[in-house]
Amino acid sequence: MASADSEVSFQDVQEAATRIEPYVHRTPVMTCSSLDHMAGRALHFKCEIFQKIGAFKIRGATNAVLQLLESMPPNQKPVLVTSSSGNHAQALAFSAKTMGLQALIAMPSNAPVVKKAAVRGYGATIVDCGPNIKEVRDAATQKIIQENSPNAYLIPSSDHPHVIAGQGSIALELLEQVPFLDAIVVPVGGGGMLSGICIASKGINPNIKVYAAEPLNADDCAKSFAAKKRIPQTGSPNTVADGLRIGIGEKTWPIIRDNITDVITVTEDEIISAMRLVWERMKLLIESSAAVGVAAVLSEKFKALSHQDIKNVGVILMASVTSGEIRVTIEHIQQAAKRIAPYIHQTPIMTCSSLDKMAGRALHFKCELFQKVGAFKIRGAMNAVLQLLDSQQFDHKPVLVTHSSGNHAQALALAAKAMGLQAYIAMPRNAPPVKKEAVREYGATIVECGVSAEDREITANKILETTANSYLIPPFDHPDIIAGQGTMALELLNQVPALDSVVVPVSGGGMLSGICIAVKAIKPDIKIYAAEPLNADDCAKSFAAGRRIPLQGPPNTIADGLRTSVGHLCWPIIRDCVTDVITVTEDEIISAMRLVWERMKLLIEPSAAVGVAVVLSDKFKAIPVQRLSNVGVILCGGNVDLDNIPRSK
DSSP: OOOTTOSOOHHHHHHHHHHHGGGSOOOOEEOOHHHHHHHTSEEEEEEGGGSGGGBTHHHHHHHHHHHHHHTSOTTOOOEEEEEOSSHHHHHHHHHHHHHTOEEEEEEOTTSOHHHHHHHHHTTOEEEEOSSSOHHHHHHHHHHHHHHTTTSEEEOOSSSSHHHHHHHHHHHHHHHHHSTTOSEEEEEOSSSHHHHHHHHHHHHHOTTOEEEEEEEGGGOHHHHHHHHTSOOOOOSOOOOSOGGGOSOOOTTHHHHHHHHOSEEEEEOHHHHHHHHHHIIIIIOOOBOHHHHHHHHHHTSHHHHTSOTTTOSEEEEEEOBBOOGGGSOOOHHHHHHHHHHHGGGSOOOOEEOOHHHHHHHTSEEEEEEGGGSGGGBTHHHHHHHHHHHHHHHSOOSSOOEEEEEOSSHHHHHHHHHHHHHTOEEEEEEETTSOHHHHHHHHHTTOEEEEEOSSHHHHHHHHHHHHHHSTTEEEOOSSSSHHHHHHHHHHHHHHHHHOTTOOEEEEEOSSSHHHHHHHHHHHHHOTTOEEEEEEEGGGOHHHHHHHHTSOOOOSSOOOOSOGGGOSOOOTTHHHHHHHHOSEEEEEOHHHHHHHHHHIIIIIOOOOOHHHHHHHHHHTSHHHHTSOTTTOSEEEEEEOBOOOOGGGOOOOO
């Protein structure tokens, strides 16, 4: 039920749902057995990440705009104004575009760049309002309204009846989809979503429990609930959950006060850990604010609640993250380099005058074949494992899980052995026997699977669901992996400062994207070329189209380490940093591999030969030597199946 002080009724929420239906998506509910196991109860995730603009905010913004238009003469066009750090800004910009209206939005200077770009992309005008402090944002908003009077109208981000009613439509859908819910856990910032869900859920089922989930570093709701009075937030809270940095509103507070059961706060480490869990277990790219609810249901406080009373829990995944927000910086790579230094080799640079002559320029080979496990993959795997161990206290040793055709499998197996941990690896049945043998020698357990990327992921997920205390260490598409792989570029540029270009084999893209970040931070003018088999050319096709185009089925290439599509997180980094993608044929790969064997006496594997084949290709040779005179070439691995040496046809 609504609070006695509330301006919003259950009927208002129902009418809002009908009003906005043509403009929003009905989002799905998803489940995850491994997270159920961790929480000790059934979790039902309401996926607002699949909403238009990638967040729930479109519901409230659209309802408020439609209500405003209904109240005005048909020929009058209002100018829409708001302040927001991101999701509401995008929602209002999108609503304005849909209705053919102008939008002016005050955004703090530290708002995520990707969200600002989205707002501009929808046609709205951004006014930078400085620090993310409520008083500063409010002053900026009032100034915009005064300058655009009398046609300017404020659409608040949370503290408005029309916004509250719109957000409440989430609960109408959720309780229709999962009518037997005992509780709902809702992240809270300004409180528009939480108060709307309170009104709707209590209107349908008065006995349902509603829990607010809040960052400990932005805990004004928890303090207010404990004091039984609204305690406004002061300053700009320091939390990774950027969507929850605003304090509870005057209109939302009484609804929250009268309807929630409790407020559960979570630490920054718990938020980050929960976000990664959802990425890895559910393959859902939620943002940090959405992870707050997940962290709450996995917290000791929530686990201590009666399982008899709370068996089925709805969790609101309020918004998605875009790849541009999952930032790996040069600082992350530098930290990774220090972290993994005791566990890896600094690999040498080698040269070959005969290959220089063939290429028509100086080549500098970064010899990751001399790395532990015979490939670069140990860098990312070790960084990810160390980050996992640093991220939380474990009651039981974590069990490491991954999927890989070979080199990452060996890397994770060695990392697990070094840390005294157990590892399970999903490996395709056509993976080279020499790589499978190495994985077993490091003490890991191999679970064989089909040859497609989907087969690998399905098998890894089954392992996760059936293995207690298990954690996924992805082969490439993860910030910790990207940062670890980027460390080779720090070494390379320290060893050869005169480089003007780097050629990097690409598959999933963890190595290439990590090198891109490090190289562009240290030497922005350097050119980076991706090297790819023609028979597995998804990166080349994606680069040409300007959008990610995954492989269709398992590719037929001798370069077994390059048979995976570029990852979702890696793709935008590659797209924005790479100069070009150059493909080479199977014969060119085999020829380049044999050249390196014969001229340099280095036993590189076919995947490593792809970069060599590129620098010897006609396309690369056509680039003027004056532009590219010193080229770094990554020899990414040297795990060769000597019983099946590839030969040209």
